[in-house]
Amino acid sequence: GAVVSQHPSWVICKSGTSVKIECRSLDFQATTMFWYRQFPKQSLMLMATSNEGSKATYEQGVEKDKFLINHASLTLSTLTVTSAHPEDSSFYICSARDGRPRGADEQYFGPGTRLTVT
Amino acid sequence: QKEVEQDPGPLSVPEGAIVSLNCTYSNSAFQYFMWYRQYSRKGPELLMYTYSSGNKEDGRFTAQVDKSSKYISLFIRDSQPSDSATYLCAMTGPGTYKYIFGTGTRLKVLA
Numbered sequence: 001g002a003v004v005s006q007h008p009s010w011v012i013c014k015s016g017t018s019v020k021i022e023c024r025s026l027d028f029q030a031t032t033m034f035w036y037r038q039f040p041k042q043s044l045m046l047m048a049t050s051n052e053g054s055k056a057t058y059e060q061g062v063e064k065d066k067f068l069i070n071h072a073s074l075t076l077s078t079l080t081v082t083s084a085h086p087e088d089s090s091f092y093i094c095s096a097r098d099g100r101p102r103g104a105d106e107q108y109f110g111p112g113t114r115l116t117v118t
Numbered sequence: 119q120k121e122v123e124q125d126p127g128p129l130s131v132p133e134g135a136i137v138s139l140n141c142t143y144s145n146s147a148f149q150y151f152m153w154y155r156q157y158s159r160k161g162p163e164l165l166m167y168t169y170s171s172g173n174k175e176d177g178r179f180t181a182q183v184d185k186s187s188k189y190i191s192l193f194i195r196d197s198q199p200s201d202s203a204t205y206l207c208a209m210t211g212p213g214t215y216k217y218i219f220g221t222g223t224r225l226k227v228l229a
Binding site: 004006032034041042043044046049091093097106107108109110111112114 | 164
């Protein structure tokens with residue numbers, strides 16, 4: 001159980017175009033989803049927290065107009081990188097929090113999406 | 119000072135060795151402590167989840183939390199080449215779902 005998928009697993013796009021990344025919780029309802037980015041050999045940097053049906057909360061320094069997040073249902077959140085530039089090339093990972101009340105609040109991570117902007 | 123400190127390694131050990139991975143932290147409000155394993159170009163996989171202080175064991179893995187010292191550890195017994203990965207510690211406190219991650223320790227188990 002607790003499987004999170006991401007699509008696509010990798011994408012190459014030209015500078016100036018937009019790219020949408022999907023994050024789905026497959027066997028549970030995720031009231032909260034998180035978007036991270038990870039540069040090579042570095043840790044995960046939280047970009048934003050996404051709650052179903054409400055606006056995402058962005059971390060300091062993350063441009064909300066550039067990284068559009070939509071959490072339209074309890075099983076799907078999308079991240080759109082608008083007007084992508086080479087510096088946006090990174091590994092983007094989502095995680096989902098199982099909303100069922102219990103002692104733990106584990107986050108389950110997706111497999112990641114490698115974005116390369118040429 | 120970072121909230122969570124973790125030695126990035128790399129750490130190389132022979133197969134069968136006991137591996138000790140550690141993180142220190144500064145925020146005494148942290149109550150939940152996690153260890154994730156991340157293979158290259160993959161998402162992190164939850165290994166261990168502990169609440170407050172104490173030990174937790176799962177197969178070859180043991181997680182320890184010492185809140186008085188603000189220090190957590192992950193021990194891997196009988197390490198295998200398949201354990202070669204980056205190990206990330208993460209922690210969070212009450213009233214928030216945000217995790218604070220360590221930088222990750224790269225582990226290589228040599229056959």
